[in-house]
Amino acid sequence: MEQKNNNYELSFWFSSRLSEEEIEKKFDNLLKQLEKLEALIIFSQSPQLKQLAYSVKKERNAYFGYIQFELSKDSLVHLEADLRLNDDLIRFMVLGIKPKEKQKAPSITFRKPIHKEQKTTTQEETKQEPQKEKIISLEELDKKLNEILEEE
Numbered sequence: 001m002e003q004k005n006n007n008y009e010l011s012f013w014f015s016s017r018l019s020e021e022e023i024e025k026k027f028d029n030l031l032k033q034l035e036k037l038e039a040l041i042i043f044s045q046s047p048q049l050k051q052l053a054y055s056v057k058k059e060r061n062a063y064f065g066y067i068q069f070e071l072s073k074d075s076l077v078h079l080e081a082d083l084r085l086n087d088d089l090i091r092f093m094v095l096g097i098k099p100k101e102k103q104k105a106p107s108i109t110f111r112k113p114i115h116k117e118q119k120t121t122t123q124e125e126t127k128q129e130p131q132k133e134k135i136i137s138l139e140e141l142d143k144k145l146n147e148i149l150e151e152e
Contacts, residue, residue: 005070007099012092014047014063023047023063026088040070057090
């Protein structure tokens with residue numbers, strides 16, 4: 001039975017006591033460790049020095065980075081065990097994320113405003129049905145705005 005891989009994001013903080021060369025080596029080791037577990041790396045952000053909001057293990061600054069990858073659940077357990085043994089990591093967190101193509105984009109609709117002019121109503125106008133609000137899509141709104149802007 002073939003195991004399904006899930007998408008994850010590993011966010012981590014390296015100790016600020018390390019030099020930038022050591023940070024690069026440690027980051028490369030993390031990537032190699034993922035490759036050994038047969039992870040497919042989707043995206044990675046090299047660690048950058050950041051100021052922490054509060055002290056963590058007596059440190060006020062740390063190198064923050066993250067890696068997005070695809071990995072099986074069984075291999076994830078091994079990865080987390082290995083990360084706990086890494087003394088240079090002051091914090092880390094692994095989160096499950098949705099793949100980009102499966103993320104649902106928010107649908108945006110706008111209502112067309114109804115402008116009521118103040119005028120005296122006649123008997124014919126009162127017999128007509130009240131005006132309903134029309135819902136238009138974002139594309140229609142963009143077209144209308146472009147038409148208006150081109151007229152000016």
